[in-house]
Amino acid sequence: MTTAKELLRHEMMPHILCPGCGHGIVMNAMLRVLAKRHDNLDQVALVAGIGCSSRIVGYVDANTLHTTHGRALTFATGLKLARPELEVIVVTGDGDGLGIGGNHLIHAARRNVDLTCLLFNNETYGMTGGQLAPTTVKQAFTTTSPRGNTEPNFDAAALAKAAGASFVARGQAYRPDVLEEVMERALDHRGFSFVEVMTDCTEYFGRKNALGQGSDLLFTQSRSDQDVSRDLADWPTLRTPQGWQVRETQPLGVLHENERPTFEESLGLPGYSKREV
């Protein structure tokens, strides 16, 4: 069987992510899922925007497109229409996919394009120095919210569902097995599959909110065993030393799934039916 490691571009490793960056854990889970499904990634395309999260596609030995900030879904839609037989996965960040690229997200969901969008939500703009993102929870500290964020944040999964995504799920770096299962189901689903993955920027979000680094930060994602055994764990309520809540409680797992015609089907696109899972 292929291993996750075998799907890397070894000449590019080690990757640029900071020590302990949650994106690496999510990438690891993603490659384990792909390794289960494919011997090689010739029929898989990874399309990314700009950001630390988007950067990971450069390390994967698949067809990869590193595009412009926020536009990964538009490139992916074009690619999908031109090469409907490919398994297309969009790798995006919360800044990339919900900030500058938020508009593309709702339209890809509305059209029900048959692709899988993995949104790495670390509640910040990691690559540019830890600025406030549309996903930063209230009161959290970022480079641009030095007195604590005053804005409410997006619920990415709820947004995708409302916009028409036919599959919506949420995973977490801390629970790699739940994450793998959710990703597998997202890839199996025909139509727009949206997976929000809660992960962590150790360098900025973790440091600025005194959540610790490495495993300490990772463990802030933990919740009680009962929640996990119901396959619906929560994002913990976590407070800064000042007593402010910086981790909201959010459900994990598959949150929504329905069947409706995909964009490709509505177009009557020839060759589309080749992508049989």
Added chain:
Amino acid sequence: MAPRVPKQGNVVVAGVGGQGVVLAGNIIADICLSHGLDVKKAEVHGMSQRGGSVSAQVRFGPEVHNVVVEQGSLQYVLGFEWAEALRWMPFLAPDGIVFASSERIVPPAAQRNRVGGDVSYPLEFLEHPGLRAVDAESLAKEAGNPKTAGVVLLGALSTELGFPVESWRDALARWVPKKALDANLRAFELGRAWKQAAPPKDLRPQRTLPAQFSLKLEEAWCKGCGICVDVCPERIWHLDDLEVARAATPERCTGCRLCEKLCPDFAIDVVQLQEIDLLTLTGGGA
């Protein structure tokens, strides 16, 4: 042979959260008290993210001052979960006895549900003459309630500890909910029957068993984040002076793969070398 009430002794019950470890400790303590012994009991609830370890230590005798069992003096271990039981092996007296459920529970970080899992155990312990694996899970199902696996182990312990069997049954009746008592008493009997039917453990020197897992590290990729160090339930990894991960005791690897899955840098490979069958190896199969 009429059971002789022991003068003094100690028992550790080890498992994970939700298995009834504390309750089992209470039952044992209660039996000791009912025979006029002095009892000290200590409980440890681990951090749930590290595997949810829970243990109860019970020491009894004419007069007990210290709650904590010393290394090398532990007489009985009841392992409600396999890896948790093995954690106590270093405390065991040379003639100590371990009854451990062959059930293996993956630590929470990796789990989907708290069932099954790809976890094994260090080999050095398997050869300990006092260790027996029990398929307590199946016996508990046979008793009509999967939650009674711990009581199966209490049944096994009752054949060793010497208190009259009625004391055990009475204590069970005091501690378990009324509607579950019948299943618990059945589980208790099944545990006793298992112990009485189990053949003596084959104590001939075992052929040396090769390690089951090998740990490979891609040194140049490791960034020293320390995640593997903290997530490994067996505490195998540490960071060296150059902040590179090192496996100090690779032979203890249980193959849970937490380190491999949670390393953000793809630096760790856990390679399975071979599989072995617990029940056969420890003479626990009926």
